[in-house]
Amino acid sequence: MRGIVFANTLRTSWKQVLYWGLGLGILGFYIDFIASSSDIIQGYADLLASMPPALLQAFGASSVELLRSSEGWIVSVFVSEAAIFLSVFAVMAGMNITANDEQSGVMDVIMSLPIARSTYLLERWIGYAAIGLGILLLCAAITLLGLVLFGVDAQMDLVFISILNLYPGALLVMTVTGLLALVARRRAFALGLSAAFVVASYVFNLIGGAASGAIADLMQGLSFFSYTQGEEIVLGNYDPASTLLLLLVVLVGFALSARMFISRDIGV
Amino acid sequence: MASATVIEISSLSKTYGSGSQQTAALRNLNLSVNQGEIFGYLGPNGAGKTTTIRMLLDLIRPSSGSASIFGMDVRDHSVEIHKRVGFLPGELSLWEGRTGQQIIHYVASVRGDTKGITKQADELAKRLQLDTSKRVRDLSSGNKRKLGLVLAMMHSPDLLILDEPTNGLDPLVQQTFHEMMDEFRDKGKTVFLSSHILSEVQAICDRAGILRDGDLKAVESIEKLMNVEFHWVDVQFRDVVPEGLARQLQQASAISHVDVNGSRVKMRLVGDFDPLLRMLGDGYVKDLRVEEPSLEEIFLAYYSDGTEVR
Numbered sequence: 066m067r068g069i070v071f072a073n074t075l076r077t078s079w080k081q082v083l084y085w086g087l088g089l090g091i092l093g094f095y096i097d098f099i100a101s102s103s104d105i106i107q108g109y110a111d112l113l114a115s116m117p118p119a120l121l122q123a124f125g126a127s128s129v130e131l132l133r134s135s136e137g138w139i140v141s142v143f144v145s146e147a148a149i150f151l152s153v154f155a156v157m158a159g160m161n162i163t164a165n166d167e168q169s170g171v172m173d174v175i176m177s178l179p180i181a182r183s184t185y186l187l188e189r190w191i192g193y194a195a196i197g198l199g200i201l202l203l204c205a206a207i208t209l210l211g212l213v214l215f216g217v218d219a220q221m222d223l224v225f226i227s228i229l230n231l232y233p234g235a236l237l238v239m240t241v242t243g244l245l246a247l248v249a250r251r252r253a254f255a256l257g258l259s260a261a262f263v264v265a266s267y268v269f270n271l272i273g274g275a276a277s278g279a280i281a282d283l284m285q286g287l288s289f290f291s292y293t294q295g296e297e298i299v300l301g302n303y304d305p306a307s308t309l310l311l312l313l314v315v316l317v318g319f320a321l322s323a324r325m326f327i328s329r330d331i332g333v
Numbered sequence: 334m335a336s337a338t339v340i341e342i343s344s345l346s347k348t349y350g351s352g353s354q355q356t357a358a359l360r361n362l363n364l365s366v367n368q369g370e371i372f373g374y375l376g377p378n379g380a381g382k383t384t385t386i387r388m389l390l391d392l393i394r395p396s397s398g399s400a401s402i403f404g405m406d407v408r409d410h411s412v413e414i415h416k417r418v419g420f421l422p423g424e425l426s427l428w429e430g431r432t433g434q435q436i437i438h439y440v441a442s443v444r445g446d447t448k449g450i451t452k453q454a455d456e457l458a459k460r461l462q463l464d465t466s467k468r469v470r471d472l473s474s475g476n477k478r479k480l481g482l483v484l485a486m487m488h489s490p491d492l493l494i495l496d497e498p499t500n501g502l503d504p505l506v507q508q509t510f511h512e513m514m515d516e517f518r519d520k521g522k523t524v525f526l527s528s529h530i531l532s533e534v535q536a537i538c539d540r541a542g543i544l545r546d547g548d549l550k551a552v553e554s555i556e557k558l559m560n561v562e563f564h565w566v567d568v569q570f571r572d573v574v575p576e577g578l579a580r581q582l583q584q585a586s587a588i589s590h591v592d593v594n595g596s597r598v599k600m601r602l603v604g605d606f607d608p609l610l611r612m613l614g615d616g617y618v619k620d621l622r623v624e625e626p627s628l629e630e631i632f633l634a635y636y637s638d639g640t641e642v643r
Contacts, residue, residue, distance in 0.1 A: 170426030174423045176390070176391070177415060177418070179416040331393065333393060
């Protein structure tokens with residue numbers, strides 16, 4: 066039966082939308098509160114302006130001018146932090162696609178049922194992708210509510226799109242984690258590899274953004290964080306090619322996962 | 334009329350690892366299981382029973398050879414085959430936080446007939462005295478096993494593949510399980526059952542295969558296995574065992590395992606009884622009992638030095 070695994074994934078994991086969405090939303094709400102004071106924003110921007118660009122990058126912003134607008138402040142501070150937290154969710158979701166059930170032995174029961182491996186993998190993936198989207202939508206709703214309640218003068222559509230723009234990166238981390246779990250076969254090992262992937266991406270983006278030159282550009286190019294364009298959306302420089310590239314990697318990662326899952330032994 | 338072949342295994346082998354770390358879990362297995370029979374797959378831990386079952390269910394892939402169920406290749410038609418198969422793993426793992434009912438409902442949904450299957454599941458649970466409202470984490474290992482049996486049987490499969498099905502079940506439930514297997518066979522359905530409990534195989538199976546270190550050593554009907562040409566003979570004399578009889582018995586080529594205890598002598602006899610009866614002539618035999626070897630003894634004989642009993 067089509068959609069049963071997807072529905073079951075949602076039924077068993079919907080609380081994650083609540084927990085993660087609320088958690089991230091409260092963070093956005095808090096950032097909104099700070100953004101309601103233009104003095105704080107300007108003071109923060111002035112402080113960063115006195116720092117070297119590398120340090121500015123470490124604070125999650127590439128431009129001081131961006132920080133002077135409410136939506137720029139929210140996107141630079143909140144969205145960059147949310148991207149890290151969302152990566153943690155994505156790693157956990159990636160492990161949940163197959164690795165946790167395989168490690169526990171439940172996969173033997175599932176795969177003895179009349180369901181093709183490819184269908185199972187696809188429905189699990191879509192299930193956790195839907196949960197990730199739910200988290201972002203709940204987070205965006207709470208953040209936008211904060212803007213209204215605190216009377217922040219910000220372009221709400223830009224904030225909303227910037228938050229949703231975290232989605233392709235989260236899908237990428239989830240897919241890469243799922244693939245690593247299928248390749249590594251050991252849950253703990255796969256978890257370590259995925260964590261290393263996220264941390265390395267973050268560090269590459271940080272160092273690549275702060276430094277200049279070919280190596281720095283390469284480092285930044287290798288980091289999926291550099292393709293999430295929250296700031297570019299606010300600045301009006303959004304390049305859809307970056308998002309498409311992330312989605313292409315997701316597609317390739319899923320295709321490799323499906324190939325691996327279909328051809329390999331289960332639970333060995 | 335010959336029964337249709339339900340399981341057909343041809344030259345099936347499985348090796349794990351690679352290079353010098355390579356281990357053969359199963360070697361060149363050839364086996365057929367017919368419709369309407371309960372086939373016992375015997376062997377100690379690590380013999381290759383679970384490996385065979387996992388290949389039949391397409392959970393793992395053979396290194397060489399092939400297997401088919403209902404005439405369909407287990408790799409190419411796994412979804413079609415799984416519609417008609419019920420499976421109980423040896424080490425059953427289920428979603429710990431979910432209740433039996435929730436799991437039954439989910440599995441029934443995947444099987445595509447929630448209403449009919451859950452009704453059947455309720456009847457099976459009642460018969461096995463299983464409370465399906467409890468969470469899996471709150472179930473004892475025996476009750477978890479019962480839930481596994483319900484999940485395997487609730488869609489009335491044509492073939493049941495059970496890996497050590499009675500592990501952890503109390504004797505009363507084991508009896509119910511045996512009855513269920515008999516009823517299952519009476520409906521013309523087939524059971525492939527792995528076990529290391531020989532009495533169980535002896536009690537419910539029609540045929541048994543004995544597996545050792547990845548090699549199938551023998552496949553015989555239970556009736557035939559029980560009909561091997563050795564017997565345990567227990568002779569009770571009125572007085573003490575006649576002098577010299579013990580030595581005479583020990584020297585006889587057809588007699589072994591001679592155990593003299595007061596007025597009683599116990600031995601294993603291969604072949605005809607006449608030579609023994611002639612040797613006993615000097616004493617007054619009060620009682621003479623002949624016991625068929627148990628499947629366990631046959632099994633141990635197969636395993637003792639690799640030589641077959643017959």
